[in-house]
Amino acid sequence: MTDPLDRIASALERIAPAVPADADPLAHPAYIWRDGRLAAARKFDPLPLDLLLGIDAQKTALVEDFGRLADGFAAQDVLLWGARGTGKSALVKSAVSSVQAHGRKLALIEVAGMEGLRALFDRIDGLPRAFVLFLDDLGFDAGGDARALRSLLQGGAEARPANARLVVTANRRHLVPRDIAEQESAINPRDSVDDHLALADRFGLSLGFHVMDQAGYLAIVRAYADRFGLSFDPDDAVGWSTRRGGRSGRVAWHYITDLAGRSGKRLPF
Numbered sequence: 001m002t003d004p005l006d007r008i009a010s011a012l013e014r015i016a017p018a019v020p021a022d023a024d025p026l027a028h029p030a031y032i033w034r035d036g037r038l039a040a041a042r043k044f045d046p047l048p049l050d051l052l053l054g055i056d057a058q059k060t061a062l063v064e065d066f067g068r069l070a071d072g073f074a075a076q077d078v079l080l081w082g083a084r085g086t087g088k089s090a091l092v093k094s095a096v097s098s099v100q101a102h103g104r105k106l107a108l109i110e111v112a113g114m115e116g117l118r119a120l121f122d123r124i125d126g127l128p129r130a131f132v133l134f135l136d137d138l139g140f141d142a143g144g145d146a147r148a149l150r151s152l153l154q155g156g157a158e159a160r161p162a163n164a165r166l167v168v169t170a171n172r173r174h175l176v177p178r179d180i181a182e183q184e185s186a187i188n189p190r191d192s193v194d195d196h197l198a199l200a201d202r203f204g205l206s207l208g209f210h211v212m213d214q215a216g217y218l219a220i221v222r223a224y225a226d227r228f229g230l231s232f233d234p235d236d237a238v239g240w241s242t243r244r245g246g247r248s249g250r251v252a253w254h255y256i257t258d259l260a261g262r263s264g265k266r267l268p269f
Helices: 004-015 056-070 088-101 117-124 143-153 180-185 189-201 214-227 234-243 249-262
Strands: 030-034 037-040 078-082 106-111 130-135 164-170 205-209
Touching: 056 078, 056 088, 056 106, 056 130, 056 205, 078 088, 088 106, 088 130, 088 164, 106 117, 117 130, 143 164, 143 189, 214 234, 214 249, 234 249
Parallel strands: 030 106, 078 164, 078 205, 106 130, 130 164
Antiparallel strands: 030 037
């Protein structure tokens, strides 16, 4: 006679949802790494590079770095830092898409957090494809929390694989906020400062993004409006940015989205 517990266990196995299989890491342009599983991004359709204005130097540097990675050459880990809404995340995705458009073997993997990064390294190590591991809007509450990432970049016993580079966006250049009390209490205050700067220094390529002036903001609005066949009033666009407390590419895009909606049009992005 079958043990009742065995029958219950078998029944639970039959009704339990199957664990989704990992997506093929060679088949899709972009992925999400979450809870130890690689899932294909449902839609990967970044803005064209030519619509990201006012950051030409950053565009050139990032596309060149990603191109080297895709071609199997030496490439840098990258930190994109600066004011919110200035195009850091958009540029990462657009740069990957630009490299892919030239037939080069590169994929984006958006990583939800530091947990499980080593498992991801094991998953992609040695594959005939290069990967941009994207950690968006990263920040740490204390210097100690950042040491794990430092060891993954350089200096640890097991670094990230040769076919992958870490790309991080952050609002702060140094990722870890400086604690004045900690600095003042340190035996050597310079040691405290150096510890906080050590993580940012591990990135071979650091790209800064800065708050734009009104002319730059209106140039972005105008480029979007021309691309999508919209007419706009500069005073209306400035008023929109004033109500939102700042000028940035993100604010410009939100304005264009609102303008398109008011004009009875759809946008492709």
